Amino acid sequence: MTVTGVRAQARIVARPDGRGGTALPVLEGEGPLALRRTRSSGAEARVMVVGAMSGPLGGDRFGIDARVEAGARLSVGSAAATIALPGQLKGEARYGVRLDVADGAELRWLPEPLISAKGSDLHVGTRVDVQPTGRLVLREEQVLGRAGEEPGRLTSRLTVRVAGKAVLDQELACGPGAPGGWDGPAVLAGHRAVGQLVIVRPEFGHEPVTARMLGESAALTPLPGPAALVTAVAGDALLLRRLLDQALDQLGA
Template sequence: MTALAPAGVEATARITAVPDGLGGTRLPVLESDGPLALRRTRGAGAYARVTVVGAMSAPLGGDRLAIEAGVRDGAALTVDSAAATVALPGRGGRPARYDVRLTAGAGACLRWLPEPLISARGSDLRMTTRVELAACARLVLREEQVLGRYGEETGTLTTRLTVHRAGRPLLDQELAYGPGAPGGWDGAAVLGGNRAAGQLLVVRPEFEHSPPETALLGDNGVLTPLAGPAVLVTAVAADALGLRRVLDRALRTFG
């Protein structure tokens, strides 16, 4: 249910993917809410595909938005978006929240590939992504942040990505940019003058026995194996296009 109040919009969209018994995946739950409109689009192979379409400008200051996606045992799901998400300032200077909660069961495959998140000047967004994976689940997750629209300063953006596999921590990472963020976020040791940052996380059971080695991806990215069957690609770039090139190259290799 969507509530519109002085504090902003509250909305939660939900997706559930289950095997269809014929080698594919069906979606018994595809529930849009508020500015989060979900559309089933053409998938590939066993994967069902859902595209998030923004039904209005969001998130604005004071909004509380969430997406929940559950992939049951043996199902396969790709979630992407039709356009970038733009965090905008709202009335009263209140921060917005955007929470993503993902689960994947035994033998399930989840590809979470949204378009970039753009932090517009004057905005304040707190975003969290929480992932729970079964021991033999597969995950491809991409996150991209663009700090300000063309020619403008960034807003305030805090993101946290937490991933658990078989009930144990796999990754817990927090990033903060913009006014009010800890000092040094725009310095040479972090962004180095770049305006876009992102990461690609790939979890595959076979990495348990043959993990990729640490590698530089040109001048802007690095691939790091994690203490688990996963690799994390981290990259920065001058703009969203340059960032996507680095992450797409890793995605073609591991995703």
């Protein structure tokens, strides 16, 4: 008998409810990916991803799809950090995220950090499609190892397209077996927490942000089209969140 890891998929669809708010006609989660609608105000709907099991472990395949239809507003967070663990099965775990934002829609994707524990091997792939008048705030935070622990192998790829054109396509590999130099001065420079914000706004197409440093370890970069990228490194998750929150405040997002 062949033993495989856990397969789990979650789906969210948000659309206007006709009364100035946002309905969630599809809110489906499996196994470790439980979804809960939480209290919100105004036009925005809020969803929390609640981890019902440990993982992802070696061999697991997780995925989340979210679609925000025209005129809807959705905010998605998670109840706790996601911890990649080695598990009993050998092999890579995979976690895929697929986000679609329609014209006139808005998505705030703000999960808690992903922690790469010693011995784990995880590939995370996030693909985002935003239509010309859609709006997006996306946060990614990755922590290499728990306190006093060496990291596992972590590969993360983020692709963002606006109006069908790629504005960002980047990959970062860290930990044992990753290409040399990932911990050197040109990449993480010894830091153990790395994060980024991708912000898409139609007005950035007319008034692009100016590239600049945001303190000593965060940088703001304009992307092609109506988008901007903030990248930050820090010694721990708490400091990283502080840097990214400050960047959001400065950008008014």
